[in-house]
Amino acid sequence: MSGTLTIVGLGPGAPELTTPAVSEALRQATDLIGYETYMARVPLIEGQLRHTSDNRVELDRARQALRLADEGRRVVVVSSGDPGIFAMAAAVFEAMETGDAHWRALDVRVEPGVTAMLAASAMAGAPLGADFCAVSLSDNLKSWSTIEKRLVAASNGDFVLALYNPASRSRPHQLARAFELLLRWRPESTVVIFVRAAGSNDAKLHITxxxxxxxxPADMRTLVIVGSSTTRVIHRDGAAPLAYTPRSEGSRP
Amino acid sequence: MSGTLTIVGLGPGAPELTTPAVSEALRQATDLIGYETYMARVPLIEGQLRHTSDNRVELDRARQALRLADEGRRVVVVSSGDPGIFAMAAAVFEAMETGDAHWRALDVRVEPGVTAMLAASAMAGAPLGADFCAVSLSDNLKSWSTIEKRLVAASNGDFVLALYNPASRSRPHQLARAFELLLRWRPESTVVIFVRAAGSNDAKLHITxxxxxxxxPADMRTLVIVGSSTTRVIHRDGAAPLAYTPRSEGSRP
Structure with missing residues (x-):
């Protein structure tokens, strides 16, 4: 039997945001591999093997997935959101490139999903409506100076910024440092949006x-969007405010 | 009866990439509004009204949607991909802010979808695996100098670049101008990925x-990804090459 490896994104949280293509891949799998918190979102199927792990050791998980596929299993690697955005897909390809040469012949596919910034943007209105950048604030995998360079570059380009992994218990101060840096380049009135647990049933929105x-406050489940010079807030009586970035740079209502 | 307005993203093309939440919103609608090419992807429901238009006049379409919701209809505005990424959501909020004051009280929601760059990235491997920017190359709504400023800024930040709307019949030369500009900042060996009709059954991948x-060649259905300094290609015997950007900047296999 010829094995397969599919790297899927469950979407941001609510089951109705998981694509039918991902649900089908999960149903067909003999083996699931992933972080236990994401795996808990996948309906149990009898006879299917689950290889859970914590949120680190991405490359180990990726190698295990390639090995199992190489043994003929139908393996699905489970990510939250989209597997290609700050998630498992890049780890699988890095493991493929640096691993056994015949792993390159494996049948590997990526099934996209709704990444957190899209769900956060949807909840807030349309703050990503014009050109934008996505930056992970985690310096586990890159230096803080690279992150600073990118925040400055994004400001110079007047991009909207979507900040992933803004803070964790081991990195409590980086988001404040990022805001401090951005304040040197963007006005104090710049729109900033916090969405916690975007696209899940306990999602929470704050516009400031x-x-x-x-x-x-922010944590690993928070997605932060920093507006460009044209991002605007619509205030509404008795309803949450909305934020959007006009597609046209000439729009100044 | 109290009307509603839901702005949905159908995803990139294949029906199995449309989220169940979007399919349900489409089933519940009394009125659909959208560009005829996208509307053709929505299953017909008897009694549901369809208001089709061409791809321009976004603000007119948005105002019509708000008016119908204000009259008590359950209106769904149909976008391709994600409605918040270079699509209709921003137009609806702009129409809301500049229109009748009581439109702000309407029950408006955005239902996210898989945007084209996620499907393109999935088909190519994981080129968006590290920090990235999304830029629309259309200068219908902004000046070319703004686009150039953003391409330079993204290069200074060593971001991966996802280029939406790279070319159309009325703008055949802009993608070549963008590549020319990027060549001043990035090496000739930089990975460039073309995906036409990403996430549909006739999707086509080219890595160069x-x-x-x-x-x-590129057209309005093409999504172009320009790699960062760390984006890599995995060559495979008898199979299409894969491109990915390692999450770790230290990864140099």
């Missing part, structure tokens, strides 16, 4: 300004 | 270099 942003 | 990229 860059001047105030550092006082608001 | 920045030196060669200008000779390859």
């Amino acid at each position: 300004t860059l001047a105030e942003a550092a006082t608001y | 270099t920045l030196a060669e990229a200008a000779t390859y």
